[in-house]
Amino acid sequence: MTTLDDVLTLQKTSNVLYPPTIDGPSTQSKIETATASSGTLSIGLYNSTTSSTVYAYITGLAIDNSNALFLLESDGQTAYYPSNPSSDGCALSADCAIALGAPGTTRTVTIPCIAGGRIWFCVGSTLTFLLNPSTSGPGLVEPSVSNTSDPNYHLSWDFCEFTYNSSQLYTNISYVDFVCLPISLTLTSTTGSTQHVAGLPSNGLDTICSNLIAQNASDGAGWDQLVITNNGTNLRALSPSNGIVFNSNLFSTYWNSYIDAVWTKYISTPLVIDTQTSWGTFSAYTSNDRTSLTFTNLGSFPKPSSTDIFGANSGAFAPQATNTDQLLNIGARLDAAFNRSTLLIDTDQPNNEVVSSYYGNSVTNHYARIVHAANLDGRGYCFPYDDVTPDGGVDQSGFVSDGSPASLLVTVGGGNAYARREVKMQEEGRVMKRSLGWEEDVKAPVVVEDERERDLEKGIPLKLANESASREEPRRLKLPPVMERWLGPQLAKLQASPFYMQRVAPLIALISQLLMSLVSLSIRTVVSRVFIVVLFLLFYFLGLLPHGSNGETQQRVLDSMVLGSGDGTVLLQGSS
Incomplete structure (x- = not known):
């Protein structure tokens, strides 16, 4: 017998999504009490890549259809419920590849309430999904990055995760398994408010x-x-x-020195974990035999392995026989502190933690550190408990949620990472600003918009947030993709140097300004100005020619010339 939670856990470890045998709500996502949804949701899929061959897939379990396996067909509107196959590895009987179209276009689709949902993207090809049989119905064999024989292994694909039910829409950018394509999220509620996760460039x-x-x-x-x-x-x-x-x-031995230091620290100092629930806080000390962290009258955590810390579902952080829910809650916060390497600097977890102190130890989850730093707003789900957040703290998991969602925009490619932009308008001599929502924004050519004119909202990169508002960051030199791989790191070092900031950047800005000024001139303006210069030069040089033989200047000779008709009639005569 499997619950919805069971099959969603299995999906993350086996890349197969099965329907549960027991109907019931899920606790996998961060569900909050809110008003009921309308039962369907409009999703915009925006192609911000440079390719016209981009496909999307939407999969999950249909909540209003007994949690049956669900895929959306290629028209973006029709629900496909596969039949239970007779053997493993059967092909889908419906076309579920949703073509996004050319770069800069949006494909709008509609979905019902879904649990364990994923929106997949693949650039340059379609993806292969297969079906396995089970007693509860067909199981969807999803693409895998850990199986080299998977038909999708050498393709460029990625996904984001979501749950849409009667309480809310909750969706996040997932880096728990891997990083490939940039994906960003913009959620608009029925009240017009907007939430945004910027994703990768x-x-x-x-x-x-x-x-x-x-x-x-x-x-x-x-x-x-x-x-x-x-x-x-x-x-x-x-x-x-x-x-x-x-x-x-x-x-295999990467965390050993750090774990030993943690165990030593809490021999005499208590480690306090706040469950952030009605259970309150619990304190732990290192056990007398120095093998575990013991929470009085609750349970213990043995020293974890690297696999335990990175995966959070085995060994020290696997479910225990007694006080299971409480220990899983504590284990989530303990595991997040290990990945962020904050256990030696903070004895009160997680409420005393601040983002600036994450990953400060030389032994840390550098994958999470590097991925967070690469995201435009520093947010994205990088390990299984990256959603652990101090009360009132800054979210790291890259989620958006709302109890009354109106629409969701999911962008692939990294070129349209902001929720909205400010547009200047002229009206009766006044300059006004109007905020465009994503429905209008995606219709405008991306190249026209100056990044500095955008309303960054929550998408301000951490680096920019820490700098003075009066100082504008120099624009980064753009290289072709082939050169970027090899010259990118060296160019980044150059641009971080004082020489670049003080010498090169101002010169580039000056040249750019001159070119923009030239380009901004109309053809009529250029022609008229050239004509004026030519006339000026002509009269200037005519006035400086040598004197004539009779003492008159050449200009006077010209002035005294008479233009006449063929019979000698004077038409124009200069003064003497």
């Missing part, structure tokens, strides 16, 4: 891969093994958990 994957390689060069821990390439191009960056799937020895 278009070159985000290359940035992450180069930084993983640089981190490995620094500590030799094996971070470079998380970079997967195809024909010399970065294909994806794996999470540490999936990296361990390919190499069981990867990071």
